[in-house]
Amino acid sequence: MQRKIIETGDGSKTLFIPEMDEQYHSVNGAITESEYVYLDKGYRHNQSLEPVVLEIGFGTGLNALLTALEAEKSQRKTTYISLEKYPLKAEEVKQLNYGSLISEEAAQLFEQLHTRLWNSKTTVTPFLDLLKIEADLKTFSFDNLPLVDIIYYDAFGPDKQPEMWEEQIFKSIFGISNQSATLVTYSAKGEIRRRMERSGFTSERLPGPPGKRQMLRVSKL
Structure with a gap:
């Protein structure tokens, strides 16, 4: 899969896939989007004291970085599990500038997140345990995972990869x-919301990040 590095509206970079005409983050701002959708509306919103986060799509590692920084800031012990079928190459990671835009600590942490082994749980900071799983979501068995509290659904868009948004995955x-679990995603498509509701979740549309009118947050009540 060919990927190109592009700069987004807030100065942070992301990856663009020409054959899919799709990028990993919003062109209006990669850090801005992740901070708003996944951290503010997901991680900070959920009240679990020691949350288990499940991310669909490790991608650039930006969501993991922001979560690790927030976990340390709030001293909230967090287990972070992420699924990814196509891990980035080392040379691609080096071209992403999230750490340098945030802090020296963030730059070091970003490198650690990417260099830790796949398919092996590891402690990255006193407040973040990481398990990156290299797997195909379509054939992955969720039965092997612990109960989760927060879900970052960050797969490519349903119009680009509809198989990643099937109802069975949400079920x-x-x-x-866990009870009171929270799932957040940038997608607010009506059919996606209905599939999540048929899977048992209760949904709400929220104002979206810059460049997007709405996003979706669903809960297990």
């Missing part, structure tokens, strides 16, 4: 979600 996630 599987619902099955491993």
